[in-house]
Amino acid sequence: MVKNIKSILITGGAGFIGSHLIRHFVRKYPNYNIYNLDSLTYAGNLENLKDIEEVSNYEFIKADITDETKIIELFRKYQFDKVIHLAAESHVDRSISDPLAFVKTNIIGTINLLNAFTSLWKGNFQDKLFYHVSTDEVYGSLGETGLFKETTAYSPNSPYSASKAGSDHFVRAYGETYGIPYIISNCSNNYGPFQFPEKLIPLMIHNIIQGKELPIYGDGKYTRDWLYVEDHVEAIDLIFHKAAKGETYNIGGLNEWKNIEVINFLCEILDDKLNREKGSSEKLIRFIKDRPGHDRRYAIDSTKIEKELGWKPKHSFQQGLEDTVSWYMQNKEWLENVTSGRYLDYYKKQYL
Ligand code: NAD
Numbered sequence: 458m459v460k461n462i463k464s465i466l467i468t469g470g471a472g473f474i475g476s477h478l479i480r481h482f483v484r485k486y487p488n489y490n491i492y493n494l495d496s497l498t499y500a501g502n503l504e505n506l507k508d509i510e511e512v513s514n515y516e517f518i519k520a521d522i523t524d525e526t527k528i529i530e531l532f533r534k535y536q537f538d539k540v541i542h543l544a545a546e547s548h549v550d551r552s553i554s555d556p557l558a559f560v561k562t563n564i565i566g567t568i569n570l571l572n573a574f575t576s577l578w579k580g581n582f583q584d585k586l587f588y589h590v591s592t593d594e595v596y597g598s599l600g601e602t603g604l605f606k607e608t609t610a611y612s613p614n615s616p617y618s619a620s621k622a623g624s625d626h627f628v629r630a631y632g633e634t635y636g637i638p639y640i641i642s643n644c645s646n647n648y649g650p651f652q653f654p655e656k657l658i659p660l661m662i663h664n665i666i667q668g669k670e671l672p673i674y675g676d677g678k679y680t681r682d683w684l685y686v687e688d689h690v691e692a693i694d695l696i697f698h699k700a701a702k703g704e705t706y707n708i709g710g711l712n713e714w715k716n717i718e719v720i721n722f723l724c725e726i727l728d729d730k731l732n733r734e735k736g737s738s739e740k741l742i743r744f745i746k747d748r749p750g751h752d753r754r755y756a757i758d759s760t761k762i763e764k765e766l767g768w769k770p771k772h773s774f775q776q777g778l779e780d781t782v783s784w785y786m787q788n789k790e791w792l793e794n795v796t797s798g799r800y801l802d803y804y805k806k807q808y809l
């Protein structure tokens with residue numbers, strides 16, 4: 458590690474959004490020491506960060522945020538000034554089959570970080586920050602119209618969103634009770650390279666390439682507001698550097714699509730790229746049993762971050778999807794390693 462003034466902890470940096478964020482910070486801010494704390498669950502993959510693992514202002518720490526003692530020890534050792542907290546169980550379907558895992562990581566894990574941060578700085582919070590990265594799912598579901606604003610009441614419907622809502626409340630409560638300087642942002646659905654193929658877009662890309670069925674829950678008319686992951690990272694960077702403490706920001710692309718529309722786009726793009734007959738991938742679509750408690754529609758009002766911090770998404774959906782599909786096609790080995798579980802060997806080879 459180089460001798461730098463700022464010591465920044467990013468949790469969950471081996472995951473999808475975290476790895477984009479780590480790469481962005483390590484490259485753009487050589488005068489920050491960036492620590493990536495991740496327990497490497499099935500969703501954490503250090504192959505995502507191969508290109509920066511030798512950079513001098515970057516260090517990986519394998520630790521579990523549910524391990525209270527270890528987290529306190531690490532805060533004492535590294536004296537983290539600022540935290541950007543992304544580590545979480547993040548998949549709604551998994552939360553339906555194992556809610557407790559989500560309570561442990563998303564709520565207890567967050568409280569462990571808050572306690573370690575609070576006790577390390579003991580009220581002397583000048584130039585310190587706890588930035589919590591959260592989701593629009595805490596607001597529940599919208600009807601045909603309307604947008605989620607920062608003032609929308611929380612109304613989570615899945616164990617995942619309930620656990621994220623719980624973590625948001627604890628962050629805010631630590632701000633009110635112990636005076637910690639915090640910021641929370643709530644973002645819509647991200648997509649892009651390095652996303653684990655259990656989420657809609659990478660799952661469909663993988664299945665189309667493999668010629669496997671494309672499972673659509675319910676009537677396929679559920680709507681999401683899609684944002685390219687790099688646009689989310691730009692928003693986090695701006696919020697981290699410019700937002701006032703105690704603020705919350707919604708982040709979204711004003712880019713609503715029904716799931717069936719997204720899948721149709723992917724089928725068209727891949728028919729073209731794979732030189733398949735037009736319309737052949739669409740034949741793989743299968744409507745299946747709905748997800749319990751399935752939120753009908755998410756859509757974000759990003760006016761606050763646009764007006765106050767000058768953020769705007771840069772990627773069009775068409776271009777973002779094309780780039781994402783190209784990335785998965787060019788990185789078949791990554792996809793194979795992830796789907797076979799072989800990526801887990803990478804940590805052993807690299808770090809043990
Ligand atoms: P992800 O599942 O791809 O990555 C999560 C990372 O956290 C993994 O690297 C995993 O190993 C790590 N992790 C999980 N449990 C841990 C624990 N107990 N200790 C330490 N590390 C642990 O998730 P993602 O999609 O990159 O999401 C990152 C964050 O952003 C989450 O907090 C999520 O709620 C939020 N978010 C995601 C989206 C989205 O569309 N993906 C949108 C808005 C907000």
Ligand code: DAU
Pocket residue numbers: 547548549550591592593594644645646647655656657658660672673674675679680681716748755
């Ligand atoms: O809104 C932000 C959230 O977006 C994040 O907080 C979550 O971490 C992230 O997983 C995502 O949640 P969703 O439930 O919206 O994403 P998912 O990719 O699981 O599903 C997107 C939509 O596609 C949803 O309506 C369910 C549907 N779907 C999903 C899968 C995996 C299907 O129809 N078939 C599928 O096989």
